[in-house]
Amino acid sequence: MKISIVGGGNMGGAIARGLSTCDLFRPQDITVINRRASKTAEIQGFNPELQAVTGDYSSLATADIVVIAVKPWMVEALIKEHLTGKRPDRQIVISVAAGISLEQLQTWAGKDRALYCAIPNTAIEVKQSMTFITGLNATEDQNRLVLNIFGALGKAELVEERLLGPATTLCSCGIAFAFRYIRAAMEGGVELGLYPQKAQEGVLQTLRGAIALLESNGSHPEQEVDRVTTAGGITIKGLNEMEHAGFTSAVIRGLKASNNG
Numbered sequence: 001m002k003i004s005i006v007g008g009g010n011m012g013g014a015i016a017r018g019l020s021t022c023d024l025f026r027p028q029d030i031t032v033i034n035r036r037a038s039k040t041a042e043i044q045g046f047n048p049e050l051q052a053v054t055g056d057y058s059s060l061a062t063a064d065i066v067v068i069a070v071k072p073w074m075v076e077a078l079i080k081e082h083l084t085g086k087r088p089d090r091q092i093v094i095s096v097a098a099g100i101s102l103e104q105l106q107t108w109a110g111k112d113r114a115l116y117c118a119i120p121n122t123a124i125e126v127k128q129s130m131t132f133i134t135g136l137n138a139t140e141d142q143n144r145l146v147l148n149i150f151g152a153l154g155k156a157e158l159v160e161e162r163l164l165g166p167a168t169t170l171c172s173c174g175i176a177f178a179f180r181y182i183r184a185a186m187e188g189g190v191e192l193g194l195y196p197q198k199a200q201e202g203v204l205q206t207l208r209g210a211i212a213l214l215e216s217n218g219s220h221p222e223q224e225v226d227r228v229t230t231a232g233g234i235t236i237k238g239l240n241e242m243e244h245a246g247f248t249s250a251v252i253r254g255l256k257a258s259n260n261g
């Protein structure tokens, strides 16, 4: 099975790096097509067995799967120039472009082709993405294949198209929000006297612990908060101060702003 990824930037490059460490494709069957040579060289440097090429679209003629990972406003031109009318029956086209709909893909690529919108996050590089997927004209076998690919790169779920935008905000933009929380906590830790590296290690392990507890106990976050907040203790004082400063509200407002694009 051969896969061609058009666009070797943050997302296309991350997908290629993640895929090259899975067993699903041989590295030589993964082609990354980038516009300029600098990123092509970066990808080739990561794994010399990957096929990283600059402006050479010939692999699209034989790819079983094409992943489109260029900026959203470039998708239409790319499809029309390189995919319309070619191999419509068997080839699966997956766009990871945020905000591009299945209807748009179908208009540009043609009616009889299996099409997907899939939105991963950058943790796909380390096989820890949360990827939401929605498809059109796809068979059950094709759905299984696409879920299998993204499932090997983290967690993957098929959703109705109407949920793809909110899911993108929560999990794809969301990884940036998580990084910003980590940075804020680290800065606080440093102000309290911890060295930055210790602060980062501490925050990361604390988050790992929080995730493990929620998953192991099947609990709601607030139940776990209750187990930490001693009455009159120091945790509730910190939490209330954060809420006075608008913590929950800031997160919700940020999510809504992202979602409204």
Ligand SMILES: NC(=O)C1=CN([C@@H]2O[C@H](COP(=O)(O)OP(=O)(O)OC[C@H]3O[C@@H](n4cnc5c(N)ncnc54)[C@H](OP(=O)(O)O)[C@@H]3O)[C@@H](O)[C@H]2O)C=CC1
Pocket (backbone or CB within 6 Å): 006, 007, 008, 009, 010, 011, 012, 033, 034, 035, 036, 037, 039, 055, 069, 070, 071, 072, 074, 078, 096, 097, 098, 099, 119, 120, 121, 122, 172
């Ligand atoms: N970054 C993220 O976290 C996420 C991004 N996405 C989606 O992924 C897509 C790509 O985003 P991102 O990776 O961040 O953007 P980048 O700018 O990092 O990457 C886009 C890449 O596409 C290349 N490119 C542009 N036009 C062509 C072309 N015609 N042929 C081949 N390569 C081309 C660019 O090459 P060059 O640099 O040489 O110009 C660049 O390397 C977007 O549609 C975005 O919505 C989805 C989920 C998460």
Ligand SMILES: O=C(O)[C@@H]1CCC=N1
Pocket (backbone or CB within 6 Å): 098, 168, 172, 173
């Ligand atoms: O910010 C963006 O538009 C892209 C899509 C989701 C994550 N990054």
